[in-house]
Amino acid sequence: MSWKQSILLLALQTLLWVDAAAAQSFVSDATSNLPIANEVNIGGGGWAQIYNQAELAAFAIDVVVALALATLIALHPVRRAARSKTIDFILPRLFAFYALIGMVVGFLVDQHGYIIGFVVFGIGALLRFRSNLDDPVDTVEMILVTVLGLCVGLDLPVMAILIGAVSWVLIWVSGRRLPIELRLQADSMERLEHALDRVHQIARQEQWKEGYLHRSHSKNSARLILLLHASIGEEGVETALQKGLDGEGLIWKVGN
Incomplete structure (x- = not known):
């Protein structure tokens, strides 16, 4: 190999190395700006979660806001004036339940990974097509207890207790x-x-x-x-x- 060929080969290898380094740097910069999905760490840390005062406070505020908004819609004067069937008097209860379920799913997704959302909606589809419950209240309560079991399985016992307590009060108040x-x-x-x-x-x-x-x-x-x-x-x-x-x-x- 002549000295000219050697220089040409060396220049080509250098160019390829520079291109590879630039491509790696571009990929690194691009991926570093993407949000890191937290679907891997979906565990809640067990009973130690009770010391996470910020998360518990956020959960309590979200519960109050979700139920308050659902109540405003369910008890709207136009809706109240149009009630003429028994289901119309049950709908406010269902609105509150579904608002609670939606808030819980969104809260768990935000705090512990969006894979939980797929799991919950998959369970909901299973309940919808594989259950023979005629009463819509029974259906929504079955979804609630399924979410409770999901929280326990995800090592979120504190969340499960809080959701269970809110659900118990909601059932007692709305089902009287x-x-x-x-x-x-x-x-x-x-x-x-x-x-x-x-x-x-x-x-x-x-x-x-x-x-x-x-x-x-x-x-x-x-x-x-x-x-x-x-x-x-x-x-x-x-x-x-x-x-x-x-x-x-x-x-x-x-x-x-």
Whole structure:
């Protein structure tokens, strides 16, 4: 190999080395500016999390804000004025539950990795298509307990206890009254109005709250939604109405 060829080969090797170094530097600079995904460290540190006062305070504030916003939407005057079915009286409870679930998922993703979001939504899809629960409240509560189990499995027992406590209070507050639908039909509007007066008296005696009333003059019928303690149930309403409406000559039905 001549000296010219040697110099040319050396220059080519130097050029290739410089290009490789520049490319490595470019990749390093580009990746250093990207946010580091925290999906690897999804563990919560177990019971030591109770000493993380900043995270616990942020969680408490997020719970209050999420439930407050959901309440504002659920109890909007327009929505309250349009309530005419039993599900309309259950929706505020569902709004609060779903707001809590959304807040918890977002909080866990922000604090412990976005892979948790995929896990939660995958579980939600499984529950949606593999469960036979007809009651939407049962469905949302099942999602809640699944999130609790997820937190325990991710070594987040403090978060699980806090979410469980908030859920327990929410279930107790929102589930105290159960909407029951009462349908009445008589042979005349005079008899129907008399029966409705008796129902109003029974509701006051039993401490039931009347949520909605609709009269149909063409059919001599009425539909009334009663809000009562969940422990009473349909059987308790039927028992009270049988005593109070006996001999009224009515056709009535209780349902939800």
